[in-house]
Amino acid sequence: MSELDVLKELESMRMAGLEALAKVENEDALQAWRTAFLGRSAPVMQVFQKLGSYAAEERKEIGQAANEVKVALEGAYAERLSELKERATAAALASESLDVTLPGRPVVQGRLHPDTQMLRELFSVFGEMGFQVYRSREVETDEFNFQLLNFPVGHPARDMQDTYFIEAGERGDNPILLRTHTSPGQIHAMQEAAATNPTNPPPVRIVLPGMAYRYEQTDARHETxxxxxEGLAVGPGITFTNLKATLSDLARRLFGENVRTRFRASYFPFTEPSAEFDIECFLCGGKGCPVCGGGWLEIGGCGMVHPNVLRNGGYDPERYSGFAFGLGPQRIAMLRYGINDIRYFWENDLRFLEQF
Amino acid sequence: MLAPLSWIREFVDSGLTVAEIAHLLTMAGMEVEGVQIIGLPMPEPGTVDTKVSGLAWDREKIVVAEIYEVMPHPNADRLVLCRLYDGHEEHIVLTGAPNLFEYKGKGPLSEPLKVAYAKEGATLYDGHQPGWVLTTLKKTKIRGVDSDSMVCSEKELGISEEHEGILFLDMDCDPGTPLADVLGDAVFDIKLLPSYARCASMVGLAREIGAMTGNLLKRPAPPIMPPEGKADFAKISINDPQLNPRFVLGLIRDVKIGPSPELIRRRLKMAGIRAINNIVDATNYVMLEIGQPLHAFDYDVLRERAHGGKVHIITRSASKGEVLTTLDGVERKLDETTVLVCDEAGALSIAGVMGGGESEVTDATKSVLLEGAAWNMINIRRTAKAQNLPSEASYRFSRGVHPSMCDKGVSRALELMAEWSGGRVAAGLVDEYPLPPVSPLIEITTHDVKRWLGISIPADEIAALLSRLEFKVELSGDAIRALTPDHRLDIEEGVAGKAELIEEVARVYGYDNIPEARMADLLPPQKSNIELEKDERVRDLLVAAGLQEVINYRWTTPERESRLNPPGAEPDDRPYVKIANPLAYEKTFLRHSVMASVIDTAERNARNRARLALFEIGPVFLHGEEPGLPEEKKHLAIVLAGQREISGWQAADTAAMDFFDLKGVLEELLNGLRLPDVHFEAGRHPAFHPGKCARIMVGGKQVGSFGELHPQVRSRYDWPATFKAPVLAADVDIDALYPLIPALFQTTDTPTFPPVLEDLAIVVDEKAPAAEIAKLIKQTGGKLLTDVRLFDLFRSEQIGAGKKSLAYSLTYQAPDRTLKDEEVKQLRGKIIRRLEQELGAKLRS
Known part of the structure; x- marks a missing residue:
């Protein structure tokens, strides 16, 4: 074959190779193509094998031309390969695509009761202010629930806290009862602290959580x-200004930095002065709405610990002073989460509990 | 307490609006729970910090008018036509008001009748509908006569529920004057706390408003004067001055019983008291005006009972079984704690609570003996409660009415009775005052105020604040001596009195004006609350295990709890802690079992959920040996029932949870509490399936038990028919468990050398407990065997009846080197031999 013929041949090999490659649609066919056009017995390879039969001059030219064809085919192969790979990946991804709007797999989730959640939040806020948790019994004596808290026997203030009594035989003026507030714990805590050093009792700073009971009909707002x-701080220099700051700090932590608070005069037998603690309604911004009525929400009662109560706890009211307050975790949760019925809490309907 | 604005204003000029007065009272401790507007303009929304209701009267459309003539209606007997003048023009107005009929057809009236006249377009309450429904006047035709306006009743105006006839105005006012200017009012609904008894009157409220605004109190003019002369119409004997410190009598003769003036009747109605007649109304009016409850007797009835002798009033305690018919017609049985007002013939009334029927004032009464007394507040409270007789009088007496008010009340009422009934007041008052209270004299210093309130107020300012509340003050340096005014009983002697005085200083100073200051006091010793921390740890572990916390009512009934005891089981005969005054039978007993509460919760929720996983930590209540305070023991209860996983649209393990689900939760819990030496033993419990019940042992002590509910127990609950899963429950004695929890726990290093993993499958006798086998393997493997895990359990014919196959995955590991095959092989051999020797186990290939 003349040199010219060989060169023509090589050109047609290149054309044939590229033409065939264009028809290759998968990796298997691509491998077959590679064997056919770039394998040992491929025409272009055979040209290399036969190079020896040409004159030196021709050998060089033919060799160069054959090499060009080989490089071109190899390049085309590599390009095709990556093209096919990309196409395969794209096809695979397309076939795997999900309906992302289908629901996720349900997770078995445990939850704390909303009241526990609320208490934990309160413990944490009060804990940072140095108030520690003190718990005491739910069934109490009249003495601890009332008398030591400055509710004398027969006093009209007792009408503020209708009471469940326990059958326990004749006990005169000291019947057994379900505590009407967690305040008996104030006396227990003060007496315990005072017992550690009766002449110089240590300061007290506690919160008293727990169940309380009132003898009244239940409705959406009232639970029996x-x-x-409750909170109690007793020490040599506790003042009403401290009470205001503590509860306002609490309100800002619970209801937002800008919430306004107010303290208005009230009456509780175990505090003097006594106050009601209100926050500006965060639902209507203080304009007045069906929840708050006149723009303020009652959060709790508070005041300076009555001298008689300090004394009953073992603290000399001439040397010590203190403040106390009481809040309803359920009421706070109701306001925050729009809970319309206080009875939901202990009914434990999972349709309610699972919302927290 | 209901207080009309116009009445309060009679005693104090505050210059305050309705909204400002409501705010002031609320801030000063007399919470205004609502304001009812009667005709005055409605306050702008957002200006009143309480609920506002009522109706503002249109100044153009609701005006004073004068009726000149009342004419018959041409077509209707029950209607009349009024010719009236509204200040601009004359109208003919149709009405059915019965109180105009007496003027019908009498021609032009010599004196015109002043009425409230509403024109077309005015908004009023519908007088014919029950409750308060607003309506707007429109032009209509009634029985052929055009009607577009009306003369109004009190109900239509929102003054009272009175709709029997129209309202007549008895004040000086010109036709055309907006009605709001002459009758417009607002009624404050005030919640009075027990220590605010002194404010249960218009003067009392006015005094507070005056003190807070710095305005002086106006007195009823002219000042109240007792009738002159020496009284000889009665004598008084008080048996026990502790119960009855003072008793005052006055007398008025020749009274003509009739209605009180319109203004008085309207005020009483606005204050929530029914107007009756000029005598009874005078007693109520004075009670509302100055706070002293009064009681009127028919003097002639008492004379008759005295058979011509001197009327002799005696106050004494009732004798046991004594009976009195009160003026509500009820025959009341009394006991020795009830105090009675009597004469020599017997009981007349229950002191401070309610009068007797026989001596009450009637239309025929000619002479009235008027009682103004002071009673022991605790005694009155007890009697009013025992007799279930809350009254306006007992409301005040049970909160404390100062004895100094008695004569003032009687004198004031005699004055009003004379004015309204034409009677003659007899000379003098009979006044028995055996126990005048000592007004406390309290000394406080600026230091006391600073120590309690945290603010420095100069002594003269403190004195000025207190004198605004009528304390008589004396200054000496930093000290203020304050004598309690004789209308209040809420200030005590001593250190309590000091605090009470400081409260008064703070109130008048304004709680709002006291700044906030964070505590600077020494922090008390900070201690851990270990029990609370453990409670929270238990909660967290159980929540992490997928359980929902519940909190139940402490109430139960023995019937509900006894469902856990199947027939034949030993009953729970521990006595219940029982409420003496329950609201309902379901709320009578305090629970013995938290587990029973949680099973009840599961039962209620089974209708709505296919998977139930619940727990509660809480007390049970047990009576001790002695009657008295019960024991409160803390328990943890867990209940599982229903699907293991929640089903979605993909495959899920929806098989019913079984014994081992609950055991897994308990293992996680006990492991999470780092309890050493935990094991489980087959146990017996009446509530549980005899073969599916275990005791939880920690350190050799039982801390609880759990199992699957006995079928006979399960069937005593009302599960929905579709809910077929077994119910698994656990009861853990927290008081026994917590002391066993170690304070700390130790970790092991993460291994750096590779472990050798091997499986070991053996066949053993069915009776060999799995825990024993695992224990043997662990013991034999020693320190190098770091983990033993059962991964398969099966029984088959191939391995033989009464046999089971257990397959374990074993992990061998040394902390300091890679184990050699030879070492592991030796250990494995030792384990197999031990199992063969001790349990007759056979290795499965």
Missing amino acids: QFDQI
């Missing part, structure tokens, strides 16, 4: 068994 958290 409810949850309460």
Whole structure:
């Protein structure tokens, strides 16, 4: 074959190779193509094998031309390969695509009761202010629930806390009862602290959470068994300004930095002065709405610990002073989460509990 | 307490609006729970910090008018036509008001009748509908006569529920004057706390408003004067001055019983008290005005009972079984704690609570003996409660009415009775005052105020604040001596009195004006609340295990709890802690079992959920040996029932949870509490299936038990028919468990050398407990065997009846080197030999 013929041949090999490659549609066919056009017995390879039969001059030219064809085919192969790979990946991804709007697999999730959640939040806020949790019994004596808290026997203030009594035989003026507030714990805590050093009792700073009971008909706003958290701070220099700051700080932590608070005069037998603690309604911004009525929400009662109560706890009211307050974790949760019925809490309907 | 604005204003000029007065009272401790607007303009929304209701009267459309003539209606007997003048023009107005009929057809009236006249377009309450429904006047035709306006009743105006006839105005006012200017009012609904008894009157409220605004209190003018002369119409004997410190009598003769003036009747109605007649109304009016409850007797009835002798009033305690018919017609049985007002013939009334029927004032009464007394507040409270007789009088007496008010009340009422009934007041008052209270004299210093309130107020300012509340004050340096005014009983002697005085200083100073300051006091010793921390740890572990916490009512009934005891089981005969005054039988007993509460919760929720996983930590209540305070023991209860996983649209394990689901939760819990030496033993419990019940042992002590509910127990609950899963429950004695929890726990290093993993399958006798086998393997493997895990359990014919196959995955590991095959082989051999020797186990290939 003349040199010219060989060169023509090589050109047609290149054309044939590229033409065939264009028809290759999968990796298997591509491998077959590779064997056919770039394998040992491929025409272009055979040209290399036969190079020896040409004159030196021709050998060089033919060799160069054959090499060009080989490089071109190899390049085309590599390009095709990556093209096919990409196409395969794209096809695979397309076939795997999900309906992402289908629901996720249900997770078995445990939850704390909303009241526990609320209490934990309160413990944490009060804990940072140095108030520690003190718990005491739910069934109490009249003495601890009332008398030591400055509710004398027969006093009209007792009408503020209708009471469940326990059958326990004749006990005169000291019947057994379900505590009407967690305040008996104030006396227990003060007496315990005072016992450690009766002449110089240590300061007290506690919160008292727990169930309390009132003898009244239940409705969406009133429960006969409810949850309460009280606070008590006693020391040589506790003042009404401290009470205001503590509860306002609490309100800002619970209801937002800009919430306004107010303290208005009130009456509780175990505090003097006594106050009601309100926050500006965060639902209507204080304009007045069906929840708050006149723009303020009652959050709890508070005041300076009555001298008689300090004394009953073992603290000399001439040397010590203190403040106390009481809040309803359920009420706070109701306001925050729009809970319309206080009875939901202990009914434990999972349709309610699972919302927390 | 209901207080009309116009009445309060009679005693104090505050210059305050309705909204400002409501705010002031609320901030000063007399919470205004609502304001009812009667005709005055409605306050702008957002300006009143309480609920506002009522109706503002249109100044153009609701005006004063004068009726000149009342004419018959041409077509209707029950209607009349009024010719009236509204200040601009004359109208003919149709009405059915019965109180106009007496003027019908009498021609032009010599004196016109002043009425409230509403024109077309005015908004009023519908007088014919029950409750308060607003309506707007429109032009209509009634029985052929055009009607577009009306003369109004009190109900239509929102003054009271009175709709029997129209309202007549008895004040000086010109036709055309907006009605709001002459009758417009607002009624404050005030919640009075027990220590605010002194404010249960218009003067009391006005005094507070005056003190808070710095305005002086106006007195009823002219000042109340007792009738002159020496009284000789009665004598008084008080048996026990502790119960009855003072008793005052006055007398008025020749009274003509009739209605009180319109203004008085309207005020009483606005204050929520029915107007009756000029005598009874005078007693109520004075009670509302100055706070002293009064009681009127028919003097002639008492004279008759005295058979011509001197009327002799005696106050004494009732004798046991004594009976009195009160003026509500009820025959009341009394006991020795009830105090009675009597004469020599017997009981007349229950002191401070309610009068007797026989001596009450009637239309025929000619002479009235008027009682103004002071009673022991605790005694009155007890009697009013025992007799279930809350009254306006007992409301005040049970909160404390100062004895200094008695004569003032009687004198004031005699004055009003004379004015309204034409009677003659007899000379003098009979006044028995054996126990005048000592007004406390309290000394406080600026230091006391600073120590309690945290603010420095100069002594003269403190004195000025207190004198605004009528304390008589004396200054000496930093000290203020304050004598309690004689209308209040809420200030005590001593250190309590000091605090009470400081409260008064703070109130008048304004709680709002006291700044906030964070505590600077020494922090008390900070201690851990270990029990609470453990409670929270238990909660967290159970929540992490997928359980929902519940909190139940402490109430139960023995019937509900006894469902856990199947027939034949030993009953729970521990006595219940029982409420003496329950609201309902379901709320009578305090629970013995938290587990029973949680099973009840599961039962209620089984209708709505296919998977139930619940727990509660809480107390049970047990009576001790002695009657008295019960024991409160804390328990943890867990209940599982239903699907293991929640089904979605993909495959899920929806098989019913079984014994081992609950055991897994308990293992996680006990492991999470780092309890050492935990094991489980087959146990017996009446509530549980005899073969599916275990005791939880920690350190050799039982801390609880769990199992699957006995079928006979399960069937005593009302599960929905579709809910077929077994119910698994656990009861853990928290008081026994917590002391066993170690304070700390130790970790092991993460291994750096590779472990050798091997499986070991053996066939053993069915009776060999799995825990024993695992224990043997662990013991034999020693330290190098770091984990033993059962991964398969099966029984088959191939391995033989009464046999089971257990397959374990064993992990061998040394902390300091890679184990050699030879070492592992030796250990494995030792384990197999031990199992063969001790349990007759056979290795499965």
